[in-house]
Amino acid sequence: MKSALECIPCFMHQALRAGRMATADEKLQKRVLDAAGAMVSGISLEMTPPQIGERLYREIREITGVQDPYRAVKDRDIAEALAFMPELRGLLEASEDRLVGAVRLAIAGNVIDHGVQRQYDMRSAVEAVMQQPFALCDFEAFLERLDRTPFVLYLGDNAGESVFDSLLIEALQKPVIYVVRDNPVINDVIYADAVASGIGEVAEKIISSGSGAPGTLLNRCSREFMELFGETSLVISKGQGNYEALSDCGEHIFFLLRAKCPVIAEHLGVAVDDIVLKQGT
């Protein structure tokens, strides 16, 4: 999907947040904002938000010299989600349909997102999502694809959310290849985060997409990823960034997300906070 004008002030907020995560030096934080501001005229609204994000976070890494500004946040989120696992398993046992319950939990985990300007509480967010009706739900098509695919390509989104993903990976009862970002960007899941989240114990393997943008940009992806992307009948795509990058990249992609910003919600035709399981086009 294209970017909206609203994305530009949002990227300035992101620059400030990430700059502050990376350094306590206000002069460097200001330089991050200067660089973000200078980027604006070079941004075309034909670009997807993750394409812009890729540039922005590269600038932030270069200016601050910090490769993973959200490192501490990610560690905390993963630890919090791991500690929450017994309760998550309890919620799953109580679900009428184990697969639907696991899909809901995987979406609930998508509240863990430091790219958007929102506060959240993990427990109450999870409880809300477990009760909430789906605004869009292509579950039949999802089941049909799951049934016939030799393996599932599972695109992770945020660190911490990845812990929730492990429960859906178990519930799928198919070989799963879990895909992470190639380098740190916002709080998105990278290889080490996936391992720390326990994904290695449930997935067949963990690979990098090759894209270091906050979304899976196909023109940045590795040959290995693209081959798997072509072979599978089912790609599970978590979160907004992957939706922004892949919304029109095939009917074998199923987007699981919570709409957390007005631009995404409008593109999906749903309200902010709605939950979605949507087949791609």
Place this chain on the structure above:
Amino acid sequence: MKSALECIPCFMHQALRAGRMATADEKLQKRVLDAAGAMVSGISLEMTPPQIGERLYREIREITGVQDPYRAVKDRDIAEALAFMPELRGLLEASEDRLVGAVRLAIAGNVIDHGVQRQYDMRSAVEAVMQQPFALCDFEAFLERLDRTPFVLYLGDNAGESVFDSLLIEALQKPVIYVVRDNPVINDVIYADAVASGIGEVAEKIISSGSGAPGTLLNRCSREFMELFGETSLVISKGQGNYEALSDCGEHIFFLLRAKCPVIAEHLGVAVDDIVLKQGT
């Protein structure tokens, strides 16, 4: 007061809002954001927010060719406030102390502000402010100054809020010179807005400060204004923009405002939404 890093994303939001008010042409709206982004590196945090705002809104006027993007909004706000006058007079009659009641109403009118990212409802905001305790209240010092001043210099803030100001001007029972912006900026009150708000019927006269920034920048003000500023024992300064410009410009200034953004609230040592009557330093 100085600007904070938070002011920079906020200015990008303002650029988008004002650009959209000025034109329906998305290309021009993008050019406004481009110009705002390009300004960032030239912004020093030593500048006050109204100094930055002055530059930003000048760019917006130049790019869009629209001198007063908020014209329709201001007309609507003034009309809404005028229609509300009988109720406002009723609230004033019911006040224990007429002057305190009028001060509260003048602060209540300060909810009308399109520079901040907030929604408001005029009626419920007024009702809330009439009940709300002051977070800061230098009323004794205010009374003492009012008693001995030959006239009051009253710095208006927003169009529509100006209608509320007329009730305080009446209640002061002193000659009042009402001061407006020199040119349109956000929804700030200019000469024509003050006249439309009925200020001409209660104030001795209406003058321009000479400053076209969204705040009274003394180094931009006219000689006439500066002479009056030096002669009076009491300046009433409405709103955030005037506070940002004048917070350390003298003990004869009394700031009446509702804290509507975290940067202002922190500078005042109060919470967002708190109401304040504060003597300057």
